[in-house]
Amino acid sequence: MTRLSLLAATLLALGGPASAECFADYKAKQDDPLRLHYGVAQVSDSACSGGRGAAEAELAPRLAAGGWTLLNVLSVFGPEGLGERKASAGEYFLRF
Numbered sequence: 490m491t492r493l494s495l496l497a498a499t500l501l502a503l504g505g506p507a508s509a510e511c512f513a514d515y516k517a518k519q520d521d522p523l524r525l526h527y528g529v530a531q532v533s534d535s536a537c538s539g540g541r542g543a544a545e546a547e548l549a550p551r552l553a554a555g556g557w558t559l560l561n562v563l564s565v566f567g568p569e570g571l572g573e574r575k576a577s578a579g580e581y582f583l584r585f
Contacts, residue, residue, distance in 0.1 A: 528581030
């Protein structure tokens, strides 16, 4: 009976939502005139598990489409880190 319960619990866990929310905070710039911004963006699970380099590869084209150049990704984090970054990101909170 214990094995059956363990198997059922495992199957339920695997059948749940496959993705977790993942975010990155970054710095970007525009030239002529120089403008800088700090922002927070949602990234894919693969970018989250791949770390800052994977998040940079995902964010750079998104920012470029908006006329920005990615300078660097500061960190990759889960939803628990959103609240503390929202005020700092301002209008660039979840924009890209």
